[in-house]
Amino acid sequence: xxxxxxxHEGKAKRLYLTDDPHYLLMEFKDDITAxxxxxxxxxxxxxxxxxQTSAFLFNYLESYHIPTHxxxxxxxxxxxxxxxxxxxxxxxxxxxxxxxxxxRYGVEDGMTLSYPIIELFLKDDSRHDPMINxxxxxxFGHCTPEQMRTIVRIASKVNAVxxxxxxxxxxxxxxxxxxxxxxxxEIFLADEISGDxxxxxxxxxxxxxxxxxxxxxxGDIESSYEELMFRVLNKEHKPD
Ligand code: ADP
Ligand code: TMP
Ligand code: ASP
Numbered sequence: 001x002x003x004x005x006x007x008h009e010g011k012a013k014r015l016y017l018t019d020d021p022h023y024l025l026m027e028f029k030d031d032i033t034a035x036x037x038x039x040x041x042x043x044x045x046x047x048x049x050x051x052q053t054s055a056f057l058f059n060y061l062e063s064y065h066i067p068t069h070x071x072x073x074x075x076x077x078x079x080x081x082x083x084x085x086x087x088x089x090x091x092x093x094x095x096x097x098x099x100x101x102x103x104r105y106g107v108e109d110g111m112t113l114s115y116p117i118i119e120l121f122l123k124d125d126s127r128h129d130p131m132i133n134x135x136x137x138x139x140f141g142h143c144t145p146e147q148m149r150t151i152v153r154i155a156s157k158v159n160a161v162x163x164x165x166x167x168x169x170x171x172x173x174x175x176x177x178x179x180x181x182x183x184x185x186e187i188f189l190a191d192e193i194s195g196d197x198x199x200x201x202x203x204x205x206x207x208x209x210x211x212x213x214x215x216x217x218x219g220d221i222e223s224s225y226e227e228l229m230f231r232v233l234n235k236e237h238k239p240d
């Protein structure tokens with residue numbers, strides 16, 4: 001598939017048109033941002049790590065009949081995806097209390113939740129992604145109740161599948177953010193599933209292998225993203 005002009009540039013990825021209007025080329029940048037873009041940096045091979053982690057996980061979810069936008073990896077740092085009409089909602093699923101949940105509700109950091117929490121946020125950096133509920137989504141025309149039921153069903157299934165996947169890799173899936181889009185009358189899981197969009201902790205040591213290392217200046221960002229990729233791909237990781 002031939003790469004055509006730039007269609008959209010976000011904080012961490014570029015989308016290019018291709019010679020088929022149904023597909024886009026998604027290129028992962030080495031840029032890293034936090035706090036709605038207020039904190040910015042970059043590190044070498046970050047795009048490769050996130051592309052390869054995402055490609056593996058989308059492919060894995062497809063094997064569980066979860067519809068995703070992923071078509072195929074086209075290079076170390078790019079993948080071909082379905083061109084979707086994106087729903088501007090971030091769907092967050094949580095298994096362990098941390099991050100904004102702790103700030104909002106005062107629950108204990110690190111507490112295992114007795115039931116997964118699903119939250120919705122409007123994707124709008126300028127307003128710091130305010131929390132919404134389903135009725136905001138219907139009233140603002142972002143999706144129908146039927147589409148929301150599909151989104152919540154897919155989000156719950158992704159959690160069940162990935163939780164046990166990460167567990168078998170010696171990792172804890174703490175929480176993650178999903179984005180959805182529609183095309184050809186169907187809802188697809190889109191965007192990325194990587195250290196940028198998930199919190200993942202080593203089961204034995206508790207080491208964080210995700211963007212919290214950048215958010216909170218914990219160091220070792222590059223080697224942690226690389227370790228996450230190797231452990232997801234189940235390949236041997238030899239840190240320098
Ligand atoms: P942002 O700066 O918006 O957080 P990124 O740098 O991650 O985002 O850019 C990716 C953009 O592409 C996001 O706006 C995301 O909603 C959008 N997107 C993700 N998957 C698809 C897709 N399959 N089709 C169209 N747009 C997509
Ligand atoms: P939070 O605790 O900051 O609300 O984050 C919950 C999860 O969502 C965590 O895995 C990080 C992810 N996330 C994003 O992918 N993008 C965002 O803009 C935010 C705020 C969180
Ligand atoms: N995704 C947001 C950003 O890149 C916020 C975050 O992940 O902390 O700025």
